[in-house]
Every structure is written in structure tokens, then in C-alpha cells.
Amino acid sequence: MAAESKIDPMHQFQIQPLAGNLDGSPFVFTNSALWMLIVLALIWLFMLGGMKRQLVPSRWQVAVEGVTSFITSMLSTNVGPEGRKYVPWVFTVFMFILFANLIGMMPFAIVPGAHPFTVTSQFTVTGVMAIISFGIVLVVGLWKHKLHFFSLFVPKNTPFALKLLIVPIEFVSFMVRPFSLALRLFVAMIAGHILVEVFGSFVVGGINAGGVMGPAISLLSFVFIIGVMALELLVCAIQAYVFALLTSLYINDAVNLH
Amino acid sequence: MDLEAAKVIGAGLAAIGVGAAAIGVGNVFGSFLESAIRNPAAADGQQGRLFIGFAAAELLGLIAFAVAMIILYAV
16 A cells, blocks of 8 residues: 555645635635636527527527426426526526536546536535525515415424424424535535546556556556446436426425415 | 544444435335336326435435545544
């Protein structure tokens, strides 16, 4: 066991300032900010390609309309006809998380130094999105139903003794929602990247080890990395879909109160 | 036992929780597949609930992983 080659899977998640240092002002341009701008540029380009509004749509326009109708139909299925108001937010969340997750998986590091940074692997980023989703739920619920909103925690037709037990449990599970939204996405991304990084270090360590077993383990780990990357691409898309789906379900709770 | 050894053992024990979550996620998808084969026409309508169930089961597994990371790196 080589003592000097300690595997450090957490280095890829470190926020590094690109201009200035982190101890200075609170507004530093970091690698996280850079990759968020890259995600924004890519989403903008994607949407721009579909804006021509041709009567017989081009393939790009079909793709853009496919994504927008996917989100619109998800909202109208889960919330009802009033769901269309929330399409901008849910669409933003879905596209940003999807593109950010996928960009973090891309093999740009073939060009030395261009290793992508997964924006959604930071709890602050996912936490802000979860807080805004939860904030929309609270604001819409309280605005629309005023204090009747709290009937969300009281299930109908239950005996009073059970109600006393259930209402705090329901309240706690409601308040945990933003935390669980943020945690799910953030840990899924971190777990995926750590897994790939650990096997990547096995590849390098196997080559360094020499003999017969070293390169054999390298090859095995490399094949495994390919399989895990394929799974991670699926997980990226699933996590984006799950965040958007749960947001629309929570909005349904606020708008329709069961 | 010094702290480093205890940390590593703690992280290893927390990883057992991730295995338990794997059983849960397999349960969700297995039930879906079993009933989808019986009634394929109704299966596509329930795909949303499939992913909600998957997300809930996966979340608890990821919480176990987060506990392992906290023990290993933040204690």
C-alpha cells in the first residue's frame, strides 16, 4: 500500500477563486460561478435554436418544444389547469439542474486543466433552489387559502386522538421538504463523482504498481468506470426530473390542499 | 482506539445503511415491473409515481452516505 498516494476524492468539489482570493470581499468569481455561467450560456443557446417558430418545425425546435411541453404536461397533470402559472419556475429548475449535472459529467479534462465543476454538488446551490421552491409553496398557499392552509396537516375523518398524533408528524415532514429536496440532489451528485474518482485513482494506482496485477486492476477499474458513468448520466436526468416533479407536487399541495 | 481508526470504522458501519437503501430501491422498481407486466397499458400512466417512490427510497440511502461522509471528514 503506497502511503504517499492517498486518495482524495473531495478535491474535485473544492471552490477555487478565479480572480482574487476567498478571504476578501464576498463577491469573488469562483470556478463554481464560471461553470454556472457556462450552463446558462448552453441553456440560452438551446432555447435560442428553437425560437424561430416555424410552422413546420425544425428538429431543434421540436426538441425545445418537447422539453417545454414535457414540463407543461407534468404541471397540468400534477397541479391541474392552474399549474401553467408555475411552468417558468419548474422549467428553470429542471433545465438548470439537468444541464449542470450533465456538464459536470463531461470529459472536458482531455484538454488539461479544463476539468468541469458540478455546480449542483454544492449544498448552497441546491439549497437555494429548494428554498425558493418551498417559498413558492408557502407564499402561494398562504396567499390563496390564508389560515385555512394549515388544514393541510390535518387529515379528514380521523379520530381526534389520532389527529393529535398525526398533526405534528405531518408538520415535521412538511418542514423537512426543502432540506430533503436539496440533500437528495446534492448527495446524488457527490456520491456519483466520488465513486468515479475512487475508481479513477485505482486506474492510476494500478498502472503505477506494475507487475501483472497492477494493469489488470487498471483495466477492470476502467471498464467499471464506463459502466458507472452510464449509470450516472441516467441519475443526472432522474435527479433533475425528480426535483421538478416534487416541486410540482408540493405546489399542488399548496394550490389544491389535497 | 484513536480517533482516526474510530472514524474509519464508523464510516464503514454507516455504509451498511446504503446497502439497506439498495434493497428499498430494488423493492420499488421490482413492484413496478411486476405489476407493469400484468397490465402494460396502465403502466405508462404510473411512471410519475414510480420516480417519486424511487426518489424517496434513494433519499434515505443518500442520507446514510451523508452520515458516512460527515463521520469521515467533518468529525
